Amino acid sequence: MTAKILVVDDIVFNVKLLETKLKQEYYEVFVANNGVEAVKKAKELNPDIILMDVMMPEMDGIEATKIIKNDPNTMHIPIIIVTALNAQEDKVNGLSAGADDFLTKPINDHALITRIKSLLRLKFMMDELRARHVTSNQLGVGEEIIIDESNKIEGAKVILVDDDVAQAKKIKEKLNSAGISVDIVTEEQETLSLAEKNNYGLFIISTQLIDSDGLRLCSHIKNHDKLRGIPILIIVEEADEKTLTKGLEMGVNDYLLYPVESNELLARTTTQIKRKNYQDALRENYIHNLSLSVIDQLTNLYNRRYFDIHIKNLVTNAASTGKSLSLIMLDIDHFKNINDTYGHQAGDVIIQEVARRILLGVRPTDLSARYGGEEFVVILPDTKLEDAIKVSERIRQSVEMYPLTTVDSLEIKCTLSLGVSALNSDDSPENLLKRADQCLYKAKEGGRNRVVAEEAFFT
Structure with a gap:
């Protein structure tokens, strides 16, 4: 990194x-x-x-x-x-x-x-x-993001997981004084159930729970599609460096030491809630402003127009920062045969299902687009070639191993061919795409249903 x-x-x-x-x-x-x-x-x-x-x-x-x-x-x-x-x-x-x-x-x-x-x-x-x-x-569809940080804390909701009654009471009173509401729970299942029903701005989780494992709960939250974007603040013993390190490595955002100092509690809580508000505002802003002019109507992925502009920005950013960038180009094998055999409606369902499985195989920060027809492209920021190959193989297997079902409950088996390229120090978006396309061609030529990376024949 x-x-x-x-x-x-x-x-x-x-x-x-x-x-x-x-x-x-x-x-x-x-x-x-x-x-x-x-x-x-x-x-x-x-x-x-x-x-x-x-x-x-x-x-x-x-x-x-x-x-x-x-x-x-x-x-x-x-x-x-x-x-x-x-x-x-x-x-x-x-x-x-x-x-x-x-x-x-x-x-x-x-x-x-x-x-x-x-x-x-x-x-x-x-x-x-x-x-x-x-x-x-x-693209002319964005608006200025204006966030008044001072108005974002009052009314926020925090879920506190702590079975130390005295400490939980102290934390709740301090946060309530700043207009932050606090729900106190003591065990894992209750926490997850409550969090799914409410819009919380922060988890505060004790690592000293008697009947539960605080870090295991953190892990479950980070693996939960709906909850992983909510920041986590853990409470940990000062000498327990092992627990603290594990927590930070799994994605915990911040921590407090026992005994909890009330002013530091409020400051850290405020910081995490503001950060989430800013993150949510960014996400809601671009989702709100992106119109059908940049979204493919069939798959709800980004379309070619958006991709062509965004890849230029990512390549420029990667070149200036020295970060890695990889690209996957993929195509549904023998798609014309699917259309000819089952009809264009079935073909559209296949394209939609492949798009869904692509999204399941990549990170939220990776950008997936429909490049045209049955062809797709994925940009993976801060990703080296060897990791992009693993992602490609995961996507390929997800399509090969499980048949795709049409609206008529007809199961159709299909496969993907994928080409992978990685950004060089003096690269351009056009060359990055060209090499991925060449790899895709090699995958088709080599028998389809396979991943070909550029170093396999460009070295």
């Missing part, structure tokens, strides 16, 4: 230490020596993460964070505040200013890398949503 990280600190030793640690993980590191420089470089570099020290000359880290988070061009960049040990006031002020996390000095190497990876997962998803919004604007 490559990324650009901006380290902000006025002490050379601290900068060099962080720079060494981050470069060992193959991150690209940039440096700013004060808050003023941090604000400037955030705009110029558009980093994926900012590590922001608090105490600096000219402008401290708290003020710099406020400015960056209030700028629509930089507000999406995650900021990790770096504080002195036990500087509780700095932590709360930083989170209130919009920071996404904090680390205390001396910085634990494992905690540093784990927190960065956790925030990067969210950042890359947000980047893809923002990119789709830009594409919609270029």
